[in-house]
Amino acid sequence: MILTITLNPAIDIRYEIDNFEINSIFRGKASKTAGGKGLNVSRVLRLLGENVEASGFLGGNSGDWISSKIESIGIKDKFIKTDAETRSCIAILGKGTQTEILEPGEKVSTNYIDKFLEFFKNNFDRFETICISGSAPQGVQDDIYKVLCEIANNKKVILDTSGKFLLKGIEGNPYLIKPNKEELEGMLGRELLTFSELLEGAKEIKNRGCKNLLVSLGKDGAIFIDEKNDIYRVSIPKVNIKNPVGSGDSTIAGFAYGLNENKSLEETLKLAMACGISNAMMDETGNIDLDVVKKLFNKVKVEKI
Numbered sequence: 355m356i357l358t359i360t361l362n363p364a365i366d367i368r369y370e371i372d373n374f375e376i377n378s379i380f381r382g383k384a385s386k387t388a389g390g391k392g393l394n395v396s397r398v399l400r401l402l403g404e405n406v407e408a409s410g411f412l413g414g415n416s417g418d419w420i421s422s423k424i425e426s427i428g429i430k431d432k433f434i435k436t437d438a439e440t441r442s443c444i445a446i447l448g449k450g451t452q453t454e455i456l457e458p459g460e461k462v463s464t465n466y467i468d469k470f471l472e473f474f475k476n477n478f479d480r481f482e483t484i485c486i487s488g489s490a491p492q493g494v495q496d497d498i499y500k501v502l503c504e505i506a507n508n509k510k511v512i513l514d515t516s517g518k519f520l521l522k523g524i525e526g527n528p529y530l531i532k533p534n535k536e537e538l539e540g541m542l543g544r545e546l547l548t549f550s551e552l553l554e555g556a557k558e559i560k561n562r563g564c565k566n567l568l569v570s571l572g573k574d575g576a577i578f579i580d581e582k583n584d585i586y587r588v589s590i591p592k593v594n595i596k597n598p599v600g601s602g603d604s605t606i607a608g609f610a611y612g613l614n615e616n617k618s619l620e621e622t623l624k625l626a627m628a629c630g631i632s633n634a635m636m637d638e639t640g641n642i643d644l645d646v647v648k649k650l651f652n653k654v655k656v657e658k659i
Contacts, residue, residue, distance in 0.1 A: 355404075355406070355407065355481055356394050356399055356404055356405070356407075356481060356483045356484070356485060356610055356611075356614055357406075357408075357409065357477070357478065357483075357484045357485070357501050358392040358393070358394025358396045358406060358409070358484075358485045358486075359392055359409055359410055359474075359484065359485065359486040359487065359502065360393050360396075360409075360410040360490050361410045361411055361470075361488065361489070361490040361498070362390060362410070362411070362441070362459045362489045362490055362491045363388070363389065363392070363393055363410055363411070363412060363417075363420055363433075363440055363488075364389045364440065364441045364457065364459075365386055365387075365388065365416050365419065365440065365442045365443070365650075366386065366387045366388075366389030366390075366419065366445065366599075366639055367384060367385075367442055367443070367444045367445070368384065368385045368387070368444075368445045368447065368597075368599075369382040369383065369384050369385075369444070369445070369446045369447065370382055370383040370447050371446055371447070371448055372448060372449045373449065374448035374451065374453070376447055380415065381580060382446070385637075387423075387638065387639055388419075388423040388424050389443060389639065390487070390488055390604075391487035391488035391514060391603045391622065392408065392485060392486070392487035392488055392603075393408060393420070393424060393640070393655045394487075394603035394604065394607075394639060394640030395404065395485050395487055395514075395604075395606050395610070395640075396408045396429045396607075396639065396643070397424075397427065397607075397640045398603065398604045398607035398608070398633070398640055398642055399610065399611060400427055400428050400429060400555075401641070401642050401644065402607065402608070402611045402629075402642075404610075404611055404612075404614065405424040405428075405649055406428075406430065407429075407430040407432045407445070407477075407481075408424060408429050408430065408431060409433055409434070409473060409474070410433050410434070410470070411430075411434050411436050411438070411440075411466060411470065411491060412433040412434070412435055412436070412534050413436040413437055413438040413440050413460070414437075414438070414439035415439070416439055416440035416441070416442065416623060417433070417436075417439070417440040420440060421433065432473065434466050434468045434470045434473065436462055438459070438461060438462050438463075438466075438491065441456075441457035441458070441459040441460070443455065443456045444456075445463075445599055445639075447597065451652075452598070452599070457512055458489075458492060459489075459492060460492065461491065461492040461493040461526030462492070462493040462494060464493070467493065467494055467495075467498075471501070474502060474505060474506075475505055478505060478506040478509060479509075481509065482509060482576075482613075482614060483509070483512070483610050483613050483614045484506055484509055484510070484512070484639065485512045485514070485606055485610050486502060486503075486511060486512065486513050486515070486523075486528075486606075487514045487515065487603065487606065488514070489515065489516075489517075489519060492609045496518050496519065496522050497522040497523075497525075497592050498519070499513055499515060499519050499520075499522065499523030499526065499528075500522045500523050500525045500526035501526070502526070502545070503523060503528045504527075504640045505525025506525045507526070507527060509529075510529040510530075510611055510613050511526075511528045511529050511530075512528065512529060512531075512532070512606055512609065512613075513526075513528040513530070513531050513564075514531070514532050514534070514603070514606050516537050516540070517540070517546070518636040520533065520541065521541060523539075524562050524563045524564050525562075525563055526563070527554060527563045527564065528563075528565070529564070529565050529566060530564065530566040530567070530609070531550060531559075531563065531564045531566075531567060532568045532569075532570060532602065532605065532606060532609075533567075533569060533570070534569070534570040534571070534602070535552065535570070535571055535572075537570065537629060538552075538559060539555070541559055542555050542558065542559065552569070552577065553577065556569050556577055556579055557583070560579050560583075565581045566578070566579065566580050566581060567579045568609070568623075568626075570630075575587065575588045575589045576590075578619075578623055578656075580619065584658060585658070585659050586623065586656055587652065587657045587658070587659050588623050588624075588627055588631075588655070588656050588657075589654070589655040590650075590653070590654055591631070591653040591654070593631055593634065593635055594635065594652075595634045595635065596634065596635055596636060596637055597633075597634065597636060597637055597638070598633075598634045599639045600633050600639035600640040600641070601631070601633045601634045602630065603640055604630045604640065604642055605626045605627060605634065606626070606628035607629055608626035608627070608628065608629030608630065608647075609622055609623070609625070611625065612625045612626065619656075623654070623656050624651050624654040624656060625647070625651060627637075627654045628648075628650035628651040628654055629642050629647055631650050632646045632650060
């Protein structure tokens with residue numbers, strides 16, 4: 355059983371418009387999913403066969419819709435129900451382009467935050483692996499992820515966020531963070547122009563508090579630094595990309611599953627990357643094809659450098 359935390363979930367609305375441009379009217383193919391990074395993680399974990407409990411904040415008709423959707427696929431709804439309407443996020447996929455419109459989420463009042471923290475304190479010990487993903491809505495303190503990591507400091511907490519929430523959260527010494535190159539540069543306040551600079555920057559961030567660091571490099575794979583500061587280069591095969599949204603979340607799901615199943619580091623990294631790639635080959639966000647994952651698994655290469 356794995357616990358996922360999505361403080362700022364959303365109804366993800368996806369439009370496919372090949373000739374999209376501003377100042378025009380379109381009739382595009384639309385689809386809706388229960389979204390937010392942690393729910394993408396949850397969905398992929400279920401596809402891998404893992405039992406999942408999901409918590410965070412849900413509210414209003416949108417929250418009810420998300421709750422029904424996740425329960426229908428076997429994700430246990432442990433969300434705190436609030437009076438703040440859950441947000442929507444829009445992705446417009448053009449021909450070779452991707453435009454996203456992300457609502458920030460309505461303000462969550464202190465009493466609901468307290469209820470969530472009470473739930474977390476009373477339940478975290480039932481899980482060995484906890485995935486904390488995405489942003490937090492208005493009203494939630496900037497150091498919320500630091501607080502959660504400190505509460506669950508004897509667990510394998512995977513923290514996948516960005517900006518101020520990542521900068522504060524890493525102080526809680528999470529088991530793993532997974533920034534991409536741009537997020538890593540943002541944390542450091544400088545560009546990383548060479549592979550050598552990338553490695554040095556990754557080491558610098560890891561030394562700020564996290565036990566392990568996975569830097570996503572898109573089509574160039576990833577860099578992983580473990581607790582002993584050993585460095586691994588992860589290479590991935592070239593594939594045809596349909597929808598990259600949710601690939602990072604699928605990577606997190608694969609990594610969390612590997613951890614929970616006590617797989618080797620190499621197997622865990624290969625599964626994580628295979629899940630991320632499979633998602634990018636699918637139309638739906640936060641989705642994988644298990645047969646494709648198995649094939650990709652054998653094509654991912656992990657090399658200690």
